[in-house]
Amino acid sequence: MGKRQKWMITIGCFFSYFLFGAVDNMKGSVLPVLLQDVGFDHSLGGMIISSEYTGFFLATFLAGLIADRFGKKVTLILAGLSLSLGVSGYAASSGFISFIGFIFLIGLGLGSLELSGSDILSGIWTVQKGRYLNLLNACYGMGSILAPMAVGYLLQRAIPWRVVYRYSLLIILPITLYFIIMRYPREDKKRERKKKIDRRELLAVITQKRVLLMYTAIFAYVAAEVGMATWFVGFLQNEKQISAAGSSAYFAIYFAGMTIGRLLGSLFVDRLGHMKSLLLFTALSGLFLAVGIFGPSSAAIFLAFTGFGFSIIFPTATTVVSGIPSKNPSILLGSFFAVGGVGGMVGPYLVGLVNDLLGMEKGMAMELVFCALLMASLLINVCGKNTGRCETYGYLREDAQRGSLRSDAGGAGGATDPLSGEAL
Numbered sequence: 276m277g278k279r280q281k282w283m284i285t286i287g288c289f290f291s292y293f294l295f296g297a298v299d300n301m302k303g304s305v306l307p308v309l310l311q312d313v314g315f316d317h318s319l320g321g322m323i324i325s326s327e328y329t330g331f332f333l334a335t336f337l338a339g340l341i342a343d344r345f346g347k348k349v350t351l352i353l354a355g356l357s358l359s360l361g362v363s364g365y366a367a368s369s370g371f372i373s374f375i376g377f378i379f380l381i382g383l384g385l386g387s388l389e390l391s392g393s394d395i396l397s398g399i400w401t402v403q404k405g406r407y408l409n410l411l412n413a414c415y416g417m418g419s420i421l422a423p424m425a426v427g428y429l430l431q432r433a434i435p436w437r438v439v440y441r442y443s444l445l446i447i448l449p450i451t452l453y454f455i456i457m458r459y460p461r462e463d464k465k466r467e468r469k470k471k472i473d474r475r476e477l478l479a480v481i482t483q484k485r486v487l488l489m490y491t492a493i494f495a496y497v498a499a500e501v502g503m504a505t506w507f508v509g510f511l512q513n514e515k516q517i518s519a520a521g522s523s524a525y526f527a528i529y530f531a532g533m534t535i536g537r538l539l540g541s542l543f544v545d546r547l548g549h550m551k552s553l554l555l556f557t558a559l560s561g562l563f564l565a566v567g568i569f570g571p572s573s574a575a576i577f578l579a580f581t582g583f584g585f586s587i588i589f590p591t592a593t594t595v596v597s598g599i600p601s602k603n604p605s606i607l608l609g610s611f612f613a614v615g616g617v618g619g620m621v622g623p624y625l626v627g628l629v630n631d632l633l634g635m636e637k638g639m640a641m642e643l644v645f646c647a648l649l650m651a652s653l654l655i656n657v658c659g660k661n662t663g664r665c666e667t668y669g670y671l672r673e674d675a676q677r678g679s680l681r682s683d684a685g686g687a688g689g690a691t692d693p694l695s696g697e698a699l
Contacts, residue, residue, distance in 0.1 A: 280458060281399055283457060283458065284395060284399060284457060284458075284459065285396065285399065285400070285407075287351070287395075287453060287454060287457045288392040288393075288395050288396045288411055289392075289410075289411060289414040290414075290450045290453055290454075291351060291354070291388045291391060291392035291450070291454075292388070292389075292392050292411050292412060292414040292415040292418070293414045293415070293417055293418040293450075294355075294358070294388060294418060294446060294447065294450050295385055295388040295389055295392070295415055295418065296414070296415035296416060296417065296418025296419035296422065296530075297418035297419070297421060297422040297443065297446060298358060298362065298381065298384075298385060298418075298422070298443055298447070299385050299418075299419070299504070300418070300419040300422050300423055300504055300530065301422050301423070301426055301439070301440065301443060302324060302327070302378075302504075302505065303423065303504045303505050303506075303507055303508055303526065304422075304423045304426040304427055304430070304508055304523055304526065305426060305430075305436045305439065305440070306320055306324070306505065306508070306509065307508060307509050307512065308430060308436045309436055312436065313369065313374075315371070316631060317509075317627045317628075317630045317631050317638075318627050318628055318630075318631050319371060320505075320627055321505070321623050321624040321625075321626065321627025321628060321630075322375070322624060322627075323371075323374050323375060323378055324378070324501070324505050324623040324624070324627075325619075325620040325621075325623060325624040326374075326375040326376075326378050326379045326382065327378040327379065327381055327382035327385070327619075328382055328501065328616050328617075328618075328619030328620040328623075329379060329382060329616075329620055330378070330379040330380060330381065330382025330383040330384075330385075330386065331382040331383070331385055331386035331389075331616040331619055331620075332382075332386070332613050332616030332617055332619070332620060333382075333383065333386070333613075333616075334354075334357075334382065334383040334384070334385070334386025334387045334390070334616075335386040335387075335389065335390050335609045335610075335611075335612035335613040335615070335616050336609050336610060336613040337609075338350045338353075338354075338386060338387040338390045338391060338609055340606065340609070341353070342390070342391065342394060342609075343606060346459065347391050347394055347395050347398075347459070348454065348457065348459040350387045350390065350391040351387070351388070351391045351392075351395075351454040351457075352451065352454050352455055353384075353387055354383075354384045354385075354386075354387035354388045354391065354454075355384070355447060355448075355450060355451025355454055356384075356451065357380050357381070357383045357384035357387065358380075358381060358384035358385070358388075358447050358451075359444060359447050359448060359451065360377075360380055361377050361378065361379070361380030361381035361382075361383070361384060362377075362381060362440055362441070362443055362444060362447065363377075363441070363444070364376070364377035364380065365377040365378055365381060365440060366437040366438075366440035366441045367437070382616075386612065386613075386616060389612055390608060390609050390612050392411060393408060393411060393590075393593055393597070393608065394597075394608055394609075396408065396411050397593075397597045397608075404594055404597065404598070406541040406542070406544075406545060407541070408590040408591075408593055408594050408597075409537045409538070409540040409541035409544060409587060409590045409591070410537070410538070410541050411590065412537045412586075412589060412590040413534050413537040413538045413541070415537075416530055416531075416533045416534025416535075416537055416582075416586070417534055419504075419530035419533065419534070420527050420530040420531050420534060422443075423508075423523055423526045423527055423530065424523065424524075424527045425442075426439055426523070427519065427520060427523030427524075427526075427527075429442070430519070431519065431520055485656050486596075486599065488652045488653075488655055488656040489592060489595060489596055489611070489652075489656065490610075490611065490614040491648070491652040492553075492592060492649050492652040492653055492656070493589075493592055493611060493612075493614055493615040493618065494614050494615065494617060494618040494621075494648075495618060495645045495646070495648035495649035495652065496585075496588050496589060496592070496615070496618065496645070496649050497589075497615035497616070497618035497619045497622065498618035498619065498621050498622030498625075498645045499560075499585070499618075499622060499642050499645035499646055499649065500585055500589070500619075500622075501618070501619040501622045501623050502622035502623050502625070502626040502641065502642055502645065503529075503581065503585075503642060505622075505623040505626065505627075506623065506626050506627070506630070506635070506638065506639060507522075507525075507526055507529065507578070508522045508523065508526055509635070510578075510635050510636075510638075510639050511525055511575055511578070513635050514634075514635045514636055514639075515572040515575045516572060517572065517575060525575065525576065525578070525579045526579070528576070528579040528580075528582070529578070529579040529580075529581065529582035530582055531582065532579065532580055532581075532582035532583035532584075532586065533582035533583065533585055533586045534586075535583065535586070536556070536582070536583045536584075536585075536586025536587055537586045537587060537590060540552065540586060540587035540590070540591065544587055544591050544594070549591050549594060549595050550595075550653065550656070550657050552587055552591050553587075553588060553591055553592065553653050554650070554653055554654070554657070556584050556585070556586065556587050556588055557584070557588065557646065557649050557650045557653060558650070559583070559584035560581055560584030560585055560588075560646055561584075561643060561646045561647070561650065562584075563577045563578065563580045563581040563583075563584050564577075564578070564581055564584075564642050564643050564646060565643060567579070567580070567581065568636060568639050568640055568642070568643070569636070569640075588649075589615075593608070593611070596608060596611045618645075622641075622645060625641050626638045626639065626641050626642070629641055
């Protein structure tokens, strides 16, 4: 693959995550206005958002199959088409069933974007993978910053939320066109289409204890992140008495922190160590959440700082899982994202349900429950057997100068299994 082609594909991946962040995070700013417009309560609002992550769940599983059978570029194109149809229908919906159906299509598109973007980038940047995946997720953060700011501005000017959603087609359609014209290596296409799924090997990998713990971690993290993105604005307005403009500004700060954290994370996660980075930023997230939720209104800014705490968790966990040796890497990564999609379904629904039953402060406190589950799964993983051989059970560092892999233990050359620490 030539250098120019490599960067064209990299730009396409960055576009995919920018689009992912922009479309995914429109819903939080629009949701209070939408619920008021159609007369739905918080529980129904949570169910609508959960439907998006039902689509996300299915997409991350099916997109892996499509990528291995037909090529990764195909999944990006299908994602753009699904988003176009889903956004158009969602903006025209008025009944609960139609909202559920069209946001499900949006979820299919978002899940396909997430899997395909990271899968393609992991394949073409085998050196310093953690750095590039954090940069990729920084593009998600950029979209996540700009979309709520634009939505808040338009809603403040009395632009109907339906029109606001239709405006997102102005970025969805051009980026989808880029996916169509983007050249993907022919030999890689042929190799992908010749692949056969080794179900026995895949099952053996994903049923390892430490892999299951990573799945638990991503479930808890996505539940916390999506629950936050869904109810952040409503919580600030209803519980902290912050204006619509102020809450949208805090929401932008939340995603700015996430973007800054991922940019900074691209510089240190490979050096500090993946699990150490995950533990540190999970602890920061829990601290910021506790102060922001239970502190006075003047401390609500700490809730926005949670974006910085969340920042490196998803891409760094993805780096860990993408480094697991498997004959079916796209399906393995897809199953990892699918578990995250289940968290995305559960998180906003549980927060919305507790909002209605016990009040929004107790509902947002569910974020601390998710954070505690994330920390527990990481700690159990790190404290597992055979962890002393290399930096938290054998995660690889990549030698950019030599273009080879070595274990962090500094032992004999060659690669190790990222989860067991055993030589491959």
